[in-house]
Amino acid sequence: MITGSAIFLALLEGSVGAAVLALTALGLSLVFGVMRVINIAHGEFVMLGAVVAWWCSADLLGAHPLLGFLVALAVAPLIVGAIAVAADWLVLRRVNYDPERTIVATMGLLYIIQQGVLMTYGPDARPLDPPIYFRVQFPGFGYSGYKLIVAGLALLLLGATWLFLARTRIGLYMRATRLDSETAQAFGVPVKRVYAIVFALGAMLAALSGVLIAPIRGAHYLMGADPLLLSFIVVIVGGLGNLRGTLLAAAFIGIGDGMISVLFSPTLAKIIATLLVAAVLVVKPGGLARSTAS
Amino acid sequence: MSGAATRIYAFHLAVIAALFLVQFALPAYHYGNVTRIMLYAVFAIGYNILLGYTGLLSLGHALFFAAGAYGAGLAAHWWGFGPIAALAVGIGAALLVSLVTGAIVYRTTGVAFLIVTLMLAQAAFLSTLYFNTITLGDQGIVLSLPPIALFGASLRLADPMVKYNAALIAFAGALLLSLWLLRSPFGRVLVAIRENEARTRLLGYNTALYRFTALVISGTLSGLAGALYCILFGYVGSSFASLQYSTEPLLWTLLGGAGTALGPLLGAGIMFYLIEFASSTGIEGYMIIVGVALVVITLWFPEGLAGWFRRLKRVRS
Amino acid sequence: MTLLETPLLKTQGLTRQYGGVRAVNDVSFALERGEIRGVIGPNGAGKTTLVGMICGRVLPSAGTVAFDGADITRMQPWDRVARGIVYTFQITSVFKRLSGRENVALAAQRHLTRAQGHRLALPQAKLDAAVDEALAAVGLTGAAERIAGELPYGHQRLLEIAMGLALKPSLLILDEPTQGLAPGDIAPFCDLIRATAKSTTILFIEHNLKVVLELADKVTVMDRGAILAEGTPAEIEQHPAVQQAYLGD
Numbered sequence: 001m002i003t004g005s006a007i008f009l010a011l012l013e014g015s016v017g018a019a020v021l022a023l024t025a026l027g028l029s030l031v032f033g034v035m036r037v038i039n040i041a042h043g044e045f046v047m048l049g050a051v052v053a054w055w056c057s058a059d060l061l062g063a064h065p066l067l068g069f070l071v072a073l074a075v076a077p078l079i080v081g082a083i084a085v086a087a088d089w090l091v092l093r094r095v096n097y098d099p100e101r102t103i104v105a106t107m108g109l110l111y112i113i114q115q116g117v118l119m120t121y122g123p124d125a126r127p128l129d130p131p132i133y134f135r136v137q138f139p140g141f142g143y144s145g146y147k148l149i150v151a152g153l154a155l156l157l158l159g160a161t162w163l164f165l166a167r168t169r170i171g172l173y174m175r176a177t178r179l180d181s182e183t184a185q186a187f188g189v190p191v192k193r194v195y196a197i198v199f200a201l202g203a204m205l206a207a208l209s210g211v212l213i214a215p216i217r218g219a220h221y222l223m224g225a226d227p228l229l230l231s232f233i234v235v236i237v238g239g240l241g242n243l244r245g246t247l248l249a250a251a252f253i254g255i256g257d258g259m260i261s262v263l264f265s266p267t268l269a270k271i272i273a274t275l276l277v278a279a280v281l282v283v284k285p286g287g288l289a290r291s292t293a294s
Numbered sequence: 295m296s297g298a299a300t301r302i303y304a305f306h307l308a309v310i311a312a313l314f315l316v317q318f319a320l321p322a323y324h325y326g327n328v329t330r331i332m333l334y335a336v337f338a339i340g341y342n343i344l345l346g347y348t349g350l351l352s353l354g355h356a357l358f359f360a361a362g363a364y365g366a367g368l369a370a371h372w373w374g375f376g377p378i379a380a381l382a383v384g385i386g387a388a389l390l391v392s393l394v395t396g397a398i399v400y401r402t403t404g405v406a407f408l409i410v411t412l413m414l415a416q417a418a419f420l421s422t423l424y425f426n427t428i429t430l431g432d433q434g435i436v437l438s439l440p441p442i443a444l445f446g447a448s449l450r451l452a453d454p455m456v457k458y459n460a461a462l463i464a465f466a467g468a469l470l471l472s473l474w475l476l477r478s479p480f481g482r483v484l485v486a487i488r489e490n491e492a493r494t495r496l497l498g499y500n501t502a503l504y505r506f507t508a509l510v511i512s513g514t515l516s517g518l519a520g521a522l523y524c525i526l527f528g529y530v531g532s533s534f535a536s537l538q539y540s541t542e543p544l545l546w547t548l549l550g551g552a553g554t555a556l557g558p559l560l561g562a563g564i565m566f567y568l569i570e571f572a573s574s575t576g577i578e579g580y581m582i583i584v585g586v587a588l589v590v591i592t593l594w595f596p597e598g599l600a601g602w603f604r605r606l607k608r609v610r611s
Numbered sequence: 612m613t614l615l616e617t618p619l620l621k622t623q624g625l626t627r628q629y630g631g632v633r634a635v636n637d638v639s640f641a642l643e644r645g646e647i648r649g650v651i652g653p654n655g656a657g658k659t660t661l662v663g664m665i666c667g668r669v670l671p672s673a674g675t676v677a678f679d680g681a682d683i684t685r686m687q688p689w690d691r692v693a694r695g696i697v698y699t700f701q702i703t704s705v706f707k708r709l710s711g712r713e714n715v716a717l718a719a720q721r722h723l724t725r726a727q728g729h730r731l732a733l734p735q736a737k738l739d740a741a742v743d744e745a746l747a748a749v750g751l752t753g754a755a756e757r758i759a760g761e762l763p764y765g766h767q768r769l770l771e772i773a774m775g776l777a778l779k780p781s782l783l784i785l786d787e788p789t790q791g792l793a794p795g796d797i798a799p800f801c802d803l804i805r806a807t808a809k810s811t812t813i814l815f816i817e818h819n820l821k822v823v824l825e826l827a828d829k830v831t832v833m834d835r836g837a838i839l840a841e842g843t844p845a846e847i848e849q850h851p852a853v854q855q856a857y858l859g860d
Contacts, residue, residue, distance in 0.1 A: 038405065094593055099405055100351050104548065105592045107541060111585025119579035225537075229416065236409065267424045271417050278413040282398055285406035479720050479733050486717050489706045496666065496700075498692030498721040498778065 005140030010262035011255065012138075016147045018254025019154035022247050023209040024227050025234040026161060027202030029246040032235065034178045034198045037092065037102040043228025044113040045080050045203040049210020050219040051121055052076040057128050065215075069131035072211045077204035083113075084203035088196045097195070110224075117221040125220035150212045157208055158247070161201075165243075174198055229270065230257065233277045299477065306473055306555060310466045317458050325454055327570070331563045332461040333523050334546065338558030339468045340515030341543035346552030347481060348508045349488030353408050354415030355516050356539035360422070360530075361391040362517030364429065367530035371435050372428075377442045377451060377525050384524065388517015395513060396506040403491075403505070412540070419535035434531025437524070457526045464522055465559070468515055473555045475511075484508055485553075516543070545584060548591050551600025560599055617680055619644045619812050620665065620782060625674035627660050634660040636836035637674070642782070647804065647813045649827035649844075651820070657836040658816045659701055662784055665814075666698035667691045678782070693725065695781035699771045699788065701816075707760030711751060711770055714759050715742045718777040745777040749803060765792040769800075776807065783807065785815035789822050801826055824848065 028042050052075060057068030087109055095101040134145035165171035173194045176184040185191045209227070217223065230253070238249030253273060260269035313332070320328065337359055344350045365387025369375040375383060399410055422429045429435070442449040442456070449456045475481040486494040487501050495501050524530040533539070542565070543558075550561025565587065572580035595602055618641035627635040635657040642648055650658050663669035665676055667688030675684045683691055706714050719741035723733055746752050749769040754762055759770060768791060775783055785804075789797055797819070804813060804826055817823045823830060824844040832839040832853050840850045847853055 038409075091589055091593065100408075101592050101596065103351070103353075103405075103408065104544070105589055107544075108585040108588030108592065111588065112582055113585075115579030115582035115585065117579075119577060119582070123578065232409070232413075265424070267420050271420045271424060274413045274417040274420065278398070278410045278417070281406045281410045281413075282402055285402060285404075479724055482713075482717060482720065485709075486706060489708060490704060493700070493704045493706065494717070495688050496668070496692065496698050497718050497774065498689045498725075500687065500689045 003140070005138070006263065007259075008138065009141055009143070010259040012143060012147075013262050014255035014258025016151045017258040018251050019151040019158075020209050020213055021227075021230055021234060021254040021257075022250035023154045023157055023212075024206055025231040025238075025246050025250050026158065026243065027205035028231045029235045029238070029243055030174070030198055030205075031202040033243065034174050035092075035097055035195050037097050037099060038106070039199075039202065040103055040106040040228070041087075041109040041113060042202070042206055042231060043224030043226070044110050045084065045206035045224075046210040046213075046227040047117065047219075047221065047224035048080050048083070048113065049076045049207030050214040050217070050223060051117055051210075051221075052079055052207070053211040053214040054121075054126055054128050054219040064131075065129040066131040069211070069215075072214075073208065076207040076211050080207035081200040081204045084200045085196050088199045092195075092199070093192070114221055114224065121219075121221060123221065125218045125223075127218045128215045130215035144216075146215060150216070153212060154209065157205070161205065170194070170197060226270075229274065230254075233273050236277050237280050302477075303473065306469060309556065309559075310462070310469065313462055313465070314459075317455070317462075322454070325458060327566060329454070329458045329461045329526070331559070331566050332458075332465040333519050333526070334542070334562040334566065335559040336461075336464050336468045336522070337516050337519035338543045338546040338550070338562050339472050339555075340512045340517075340519065342547045342552060342554075342558050343472060343475065343484075343515065344508055344512040345544070345547055346554065346557070347476065347484040347488065348505060350403065350505065350509070351408050351544075352411040352512075353537075353540050353544070354411030354413070355513075355543050356535045356537070357395065357411070357415040357418045358388050358392060358513035358516040359520035359523075359539055359543075360418060360535035361513075362388040362520030362522075363524040363530040363534045364422070364520075365517070366521035367435050367437060367524045368428065370437050370439055370525070377439050380439070381521050381525055384521025385514065385518050388521065389510070389514045391517070392510045392513030396509040399509070400502055400506055412537075415535060415537070415540050419532060419537075422532040422535055429532070432532040434529055434533075437528040437530075439525060439528065451526060451528070460522065460526060464518060468518075469555060469559070471515075476555060480504075480507075541584070541588075545588060545591075548598055549587065549595075551598030551602070551604075554598075554600040554604075557598055557600040564599070618642055619646075619679060620814075621677045622661075622665070623675045623677070625661065625664055625676060626672050627657075627664060627669060628672040633836050635664065635671075638833075638836075638838055639674075640831060640838060640841065642812060642814060644812055645808065647808050647826055647828045648815070649823040649830045650814065650816045650833060651818070651823055651830060651847075652833035652839070655835075656833040658833055659786060661833070662698070662786060662814070662816060666696055666784055668698070692721070692778060695779075696784065697775045697778045697780035697782070698784045699768075699775050699786060701786035701790075703764065703767045703771055703791070705759045705767050705770050705774070707758070709759060710756055711746065711759055711762070711773075712742055712755040714770055715745050715773050715777050718774040719745065722778050741777055745773040748776055748806070749773045750799060765796050768792060769796075772803070780811055782812045782814060785813065787816055787818060789817065789819045797822060 024046055028039065031037065031039050053069065053072040056072040056075065057065050091105050091109070092102060095105055130146040132146055132149065135142040136145050136148060165174060173184070173189045176187070176189055177191055177194050181191055234249045234253050235246055237253065238245030238247070257269045257273055260272065317325065340358070341352070341355050344352055362384040366380040366384030369383040370380040395414060399407055402410055423431050439451050441451065451457065483494065483499055483504055487504060491501050520534060546561035546565055547558055548561070549565060550557030550559065568583055568587065569580070572583040591598070597605070620642040623639050625635060625638045626633060638661055652658050660669060664671045667686060671684060675682060677683065678691070678694060678696060683694065706717070716738055719738055720733060723737060723741060743752070746755055749772050751766060751769055751773060754766055754770065759767060762770065768788060772785070772788065789800060792800060801822065807813065827844055829842065830844055830847045831841045832847060840847060840853050842850070
């Protein structure tokens with residue numbers, strides 16, 4: 001039955017999802033905007049974040065989940081960022097960031113990360129305790145307080161990233177490279193190094209979103225597929241490389257996906273989302289026009 | 295036919311003849327493997343027509359494979375069709391899906407094409423899960439088909455020899471078709487489109503129509519592989535539409551050498567045994583070998599093995 | 612006007628706008644059959660855009676193009692090739708990884724399959740003959756088996772002209788054909804154009820003024836999207852506005 005409180009619940013779920021989605025998608029969008037490559041392994045970085053979070057909360061300290069959570073927030077981005085830099089050095093640089101070869105190479109990376117986690121972490125989906133547990137009472141239902149905190153943290157991290165891009169020198173280099181990499185290089189911007197940093201930054205943002213959602217979704221070696229698909233959708237609908245568009249699309253799609261998932265079916269929501277991407281790209285490949293040679 | 299052409303056709307016919315003869319010498323284990331490899335090769339040959347010849351990278355060919363497989367499987371399961379009839383339905387379904395897809399991506403190329411095909415395959419995969427009352431979801435449909443009645447003989451599908459030769463016939467047809475295509479005026483235009491589409495357009499070719507036709511041929515051939523796979527092995531499930539079945543033909547084609555006629559067979563065969571070997575080690579994450587293969591090929595063998603041989607030959611002569 | 616007096620190509624008020632900029636502004640001009648017409652003008656004058664609207668690479672914002680009596684304003688580029696309009700690119704655009712023979716074969720095959728009515732197969736001997744003919748016309752017979760990308764730039768340009776000739780055009784459009792040619796290659800090039808002009812109308816954009824004055828029957832001068840002047844080479848050489856706008860560059 002679709003009641004008022006059901007709609008409100010759906011809206012809430014959607015909003016939380018949208019905030020996390022924005023964080024995940026931002027990394028993908030940055031990487032495309034600056035480097036003009038599509039990283040198919042992006043979802044695996046999210047998964048790695050979740051796995052590190054599990055490891056921190058259960059294994060490492062065995063102490064209060066809040067401590068594990070905070071440690072994970074610090075450690076996961078570092079580990080995943082390092083993996084990303086290695087991937088950039090060893091592979092992406094060597095194929096010269098050629099769009100099609102990068103896609104195939106990152107597909108390989110996807111398999112390697114996924115199966116690597118399978119080999120070490122195992123095939124099980126393992127739950128995590130949320131760092132803080134409390135319920136917020138709304139008319140008609142109680143809602144997980146942790147989820148609201150997730151939304152808040154996601155927005156905070158988005159804001160921090162925005163400041164980083166807008167106010168720091170590296171952020172300036174990134175924006176310059178995004179606009180015109182050749183001119184940027186002529187002006188002394190270390191483009192290759194910027195690429196490595198951007199790729200790492202994208203991975204770190206993904207890892208952070210993984211840490212945030214781990215207590216909600218658990219950690220599982222196949223969990224990267226969903227965030228990848230949704231981030232893809234957001235980045236394409238919002239316009240590849242267009243950061244503001246990414247955020248708007250994340251809001252729209254996150255809330256839409258959340259609502260349809262709660263009110264109807266998660267699978268149906270995803271079907272609609274994938275067809276939406278296809279439709280946008282067929283009608284307006286303009287968002288991708290900068291990546292294809294004409 | 296010129297001397298060079300005769301030699302090339304003779305070589306490929308020899309490969310087919312070799313595959314025919316070797317079945318009498320193969321131990322049972324490899325017998326089933328080669329059957330599968332030949333079917334995968336048909337899938338890869340279909341894929342190669344789009345990637346190797348026309349230069350269009352698709353990440354959604356599982357869509358066509360699954361269309362063929364589900365066409366055949368659903369017809370056999372819900373309507374009681376026999377093997378030949380089910381095969382026809384499978385091929386028809388793949389043709390239909392190819393036509394519709396081709397219309398959707400008529401003006402789409404490059405990275406956009408890649409993502410659209412990925413999304414369409416994903417939507418198909420999710421649909422097989424959503425409509426699981428019809429498709430039985432990821433559990434899949436197990437078929438028990440009656441024997442094929444051909445020229446008075448009754449061919450049981452459970453018989454490995456029937457499976458092998460059915461796959462061989464399909465492979466031979468696909469190989470010769472792809473070879474003929476490669477050397478025909480039509481095929482030469484596809485290669486031209488791959489090399490320089492703007493130039494090709496101004497040489498008087500409606501390149502979008504050529505791409506469309508290539509996609510329809512590619513999708514139907516891939517669907518044939520799917521339909522035959524479903525009939526010969528008696529199963530179709532959601533996994534047939536998953537990303538894995540879109541990655542694999544890409545891998546086989548790249549490994550074997552895109553743009554060559556025999557590359558797909560080479561790639562499918564090598565990858566099959568590589569994965570068999572990896573899984574026999576007992577390590578749980580053995581599919582990592584697929585990832586490593588993709589990275590290695592992209593870095594060091596972008597033209598695949600067949601292309602690498604060709605380059606060696608040219609250097610030596 | 613009898614049929615023989617209709618110009619082969621006629622544009623009327625042809626305009627191409629990009630945002631606020633008019634790359635080509637209200638151009639009306641006509642080409643007679645068998646002419647060799649040179650188009651000159653400073654960079655950004657709109658020459659390539661104008662020619663693009665004639666061969667179909669660019670669609671006009673306003674105005675019409677008529678070829679051989681038929682309106683081709685919105686026609687697709689490949690259909691225009693079928694009618695006999697052939698364009699060679701300003702920046703040489705051959706199939707770099709294919710051989711010279713394969714390059715020309717793609718053009719020759721287009722003409723031959725249209726003539727025979729179907730595309731399923733083509734007698735190899737016929738194709739080879741057409742390719743040899745086109746290569747011989749530009750003097751590139753020796754380059755047939757070589758990979759196009761390995762040829763010197765000037766030869767790649769000649770290869771592209773061979774491809775154009777293999778299509779048996781009635782209007783051949785050349786966009787800066789002598790650019791990149793070695794000085795010694797220019798005279799043979801002019802001979803080639805004169806020989807071709809016996810059966811084909813030629814429209815060419817050029818920066819090399821000597822070539823224009825030597826080859827062209829008539830010259831059109833463009834500046835800032837519009838036609839500045841039109842006349843015989845001798846007239847153009849003397850035109851004051853031309854001397855100021857173009858030669859003063």
